[in-house]
Amino acid sequence: MNENKPLIQVRRSQDRLSESFPPDSQNNFEYIANVHKLLEQVDLKKINIQSRITLRNFVEEEDMEEIKNLHKEWFPLPYHDSYYDSILKNQVKSIIVEFEISKKQKVIIGCLFYMSKPCKQKYLQFRYKYLIDDYYGVYITTIGVINSFRSQGIAKMMMDKLKEICLNSPLVQYIYLHIVTYNNAGIKYYERNGFKAIEIKRDHYSDIEGKQYDAYVYIYHLNNSSIKVGFFNDLFTCLAAPVNSIIDLFKSAKTKFNKQKQ
Numbered sequence: 001m002n003e004n005k006p007l008i009q010v011r012r013s014q015d016r017l018s019e020s021f022p023p024d025s026q027n028n029f030e031y032i033a034n035v036h037k038l039l040e041q042v043d044l045k046k047i048n049i050q051s052r053i054t055l056r057n058f059v060e061e062e063d064m065e066e067i068k069n070l071h072k073e074w075f076p077l078p079y080h081d082s083y084y085d086s087i088l089k090n091q092v093k094s095i096i097v098e099f100e101i102s103k104k105q106k107v108i109i110g111c112l113f114y115m116s117k118p119c120k121q122k123y124l125q126f127r128y129k130y131l132i133d134d135y136y137g138v139y140i141t142t143i144g145v146i147n148s149f150r151s152q153g154i155a156k157m158m159m160d161k162l163k164e165i166c167l168n169s170p171l172v173q174y175i176y177l178h179i180v181t182y183n184n185a186g187i188k189y190y191e192r193n194g195f196k197a198i199e200i201k202r203d204h205y206s207d208i209e210g211k212q213y214d215a216y217v218y219i220y221h222l223n224n225s226s227i228k229v230g231f232f233n234d235l236f237t238c239l240a241a242p243v244n245s246i247i248d249l250f251k252s253a254k255t256k257f258n259k260q261k262q
């Protein structure tokens with residue numbers, strides 16, 4: 001018997017597969033999805049990965065089991081069947097990245113899911129817009145890339161696609177999401193892609209492996225990219241500030257009036 005070998009193999013927290021799992025998690029060390037086994041057939045170091053990657057914006061019935069398994073690998077929260085049904089029905093929209101293992105076989109290596117939600121006034125950069133039209137925010141529900149393809153820009157590719165889709169929809173004002181505060185890899189990724197933290201929601205996640213955790217709200221304003229750079233950005237912000245205050249006054253007067261009426 002080897003005297004130096006510990007009897008119990010202690011798992012290091014940094015070895016977990018996804019930083020969405022709590023740092024002290026003991027549950028995220030084994031692959032669940034089929035893709036990992038299938039990828040054993042290819043030597044990723046010897047091939048031009050980029051030439052074998054494609055994007056698609058739909059999910060088929062036969063993808064569902066693999067997508068569920070990938071979610072179990074990436075996220076500590078169980079997603080209900082209704083979530084996967086909404087993906088199939090395209091109520092929750094998809095950006096899927098596939099890798100071609102052979103001429104006959106493609107595997108999913110990354111996915112991003114999102115949905116449109118009515119605009120929240122407090123998340124708008126220019127709140128006067130709230131009074132003008134029915135604007136939307138695009139909410140990222142989940143995003144993940146399998147471990148062997150991370151740090152190669154796959155998630156950036158999906159985000160660029162989402163930004164492109166949103167920029168072609170004039171009523172969409174921003175993209176946003178919640179992220180658990182300990183997920184440093186995820187936070188770094190969003191910040192590199194131009195997102196900013198605007199709010200912290202205490203105990204937003206009520207049960208991740210039996211504990212409560214806070215979430216950051218990260219946001220990317222789409223109108224940022226087109227009009228406002230440097231001086232113009234400051235100018236717009238200065239002009240918008242008094243307008244925002246007037247809107248706030250108007251709204252609080254309206255609330256008081258409604259309360260008095262009741």
Ligand SMILES: CC(C)(COP(=O)(O)OP(=O)(O)OC[C@H]1O[C@@H](n2cnc3c(N)ncnc32)[C@H](O)[C@@H]1OP(=O)(O)O)[C@@H](O)C(=O)NCCC(=O)NCCS
Binds near residue numbers: 152157
């Ligand atoms: C967050 C995630 C989607 C990023 O995917 P990705 O394809 O590696 O992202 P990109 O290659 O576009 O960007 C990578 C950058 O993000 C950061 N990053 C990504 N994964 C990282 C990791 N595991 N550890 C540290 N930094 C990481 C790095 O800054 C990296 O830049 P670099 O390659 O120049 O060093 C991926 O890590 C993942 O699937 N995580 C598990 C699920 C999750 O946490 N989703 C986000 C919350 S919903």
